[in-house]
Amino acid sequence: MEVQWKGVEPPRLRPPHTATGVIFSVLLGVWSAQALEMSVGKIPFLEAVNGSTVMLPCSYSSCIGITDLYFNWQFNDNGTMQKVCDSVIPSEGVVPDVRIYRERVEFVGKNRENNISILLWNITFDDQGQYTCFGRNPKEKGKNHSAIFTLIVVDELRVVDNTLTIIIASAVGGGIALLMGFMLLKNFTLFVLAKLEEKNKECLVTSSGIDNTENGLSGSKAETKSTPKKK
Structure with missing residues (x-):
């Protein structure tokens, strides 16, 4: 029996290779999104004394390499993100030319180690807050990645009661x-x-040996008297 489709285009079955292509695209997108990673270390905060010099750590890693990797540091000033520094790393092994937008800031990262850390000199209470290390790799379709590091400024370090x-x-x-x-x-x-x-x-x-000897038991020689002969 033939089904008649009136005014409606009959559904078309997708070939198997189309479904495979969709799955591959999804997996590729997930992989690309996770390819670049920004890290501020295992301890994402630091407590430092007012007037001291501190380093804000950050490094990046990419399983497929980088091409014109853009990175920057931003400071969260009461909800307003202020750029601290930024630069573009053309490829692995190239030391970036970093632009600084904030006083008392020095770039100390070494690109050969994927390090993009910065140094804050003579910190004040105004420097306290959250710093975001941001990265974007065009090779990975421009996905954005970031990590947050918190700086706490105090008058003096707390003495731990042990x-x-x-x-x-x-x-x-x-x-x-x-x-x-x-x-x-x-x-x-x-x-x-x-x-x-x-x-x-x-x-x-020892006592048993002595007793046995005195009693003429085994291990001792008892003297016997011969019976006199009758004449």
Whole structure:
């Protein structure tokens, strides 16, 4: 039986290669989005004293390499992003010519190590806040990537009270020493008891030998008197 389509175009089946192409495109997009990574390290914050010099770390990595990688540092000033510095890295191994937009800032990254860190000299309380390390690699279809580093400025560093730690460490150390002393005393007592038991056994063997000799038992020669002959 033939189906008649009136006024409607019959549906067309997609060839198998079309579905494969869609899946490949999706996977390629996901891979490209994750190819570039910006990192500020395992600890994304720093507490520093007012007037000191600090380094804001950042590095990038790309599994497919870079081409004209654009990066910048931005400072979040009460919701307004202010550019600190920026540059373009043409390719791997090229030291970038970095433009600085903020005072007391120095670029200290080395491109051969994928390092794009900056140095802040003589920091003040106005420098406190969030700094964003941003990167975009045109080779990866211009995907944007970033990492945030937080700077905390204080009058003086807090002194950590280690009293509780010392007490716990002392208690644990004392317990271990007491256990070791108990084990040594136990081993010494067992050693002394073993020696005493060994000595008692020797005494018993010696005493048994003497008694047997006196009683004319095995191991001794008893004198016998001959019966006088009758004349």
